Amino acid sequence: MPLPFDDTVRDSGLIKDRFERTITTLKSAEAEECADVDAIYEATMAGKVLVCRTEVYGGDGASSAVLWYPVKTMNVRTDPSMFQIDTGPIMLPDMTLKQPGIDDLALAFVAWNQPDWAEFVIQQAVDPYPGSPGGLKVAHYSAIRVMDACNSIFVHD
Numbered sequence: 001m002p003l004p005f006d007d008t009v010r011d012s013g014l015i016k017d018r019f020e021r022t023i024t025t026l027k028s029a030e031a032e033e034c035a036d037v038d039a040i041y042e043a044t045m046a047g048k049v050l051v052c053r054t055e056v057y058g059g060d061g062a063s064s065a066v067l068w069y070p071v072k073t074m075n076v077r078t079d080p081s082m083f084q085i086d087t088g089p090i091m092l093p094d095m096t097l098k099q100p101g102i103d104d105l106a107l108a109f110v111a112w113n114q115p116d117w118a119e120f121v122i123q124q125a126v127d128p129y130p131g132s133p134g135g136l137k138v139a140h141y142s143a144i145r146v147m148d149a150c151n152s153i154f155v156h157d
Helices: 037-045
Strands: 049-057 064-070 074-078 081-093 105-112 117-126 138-156
Touching: 037 049, 037 074, 037 081, 037 138, 049 081, 049 105, 064 081, 081 117, 081 138, 105 138
Parallel strands: none
Antiparallel strands: 049 064, 049 138, 074 081, 081 105, 105 117, 117 138
């Protein structure tokens, strides 16, 4: 029996109300943007650390969000030269809202192989046994959203 899931229940709030203190440690590293598919292929095959930057846009054309995430899965080929990142889960804001907040974030996997769009597969509650009584819902990455985006890949030794 699958574990039940309720995507209407959110647990968010101020850090100070939940923890005595928090420590944020940021580490930086030199990285360079992969200039083309060949650079992406070489970095992937050399086992280099790859990090993506994806900027997604709101429906109003004025708002945007910048997502940074590590590449966990990279598909590459040489003939013809192409690649596709497939990674997640990442936090995806609901860009249909004018000012999305913390409660408007969803878990999603991201896939793309072009610089100007990204496909997100968003977690949602689904019925694993459609038509059966009881209304059971489980978490599943199944809501697909293709968004205009500006994508780039950075490589770090």
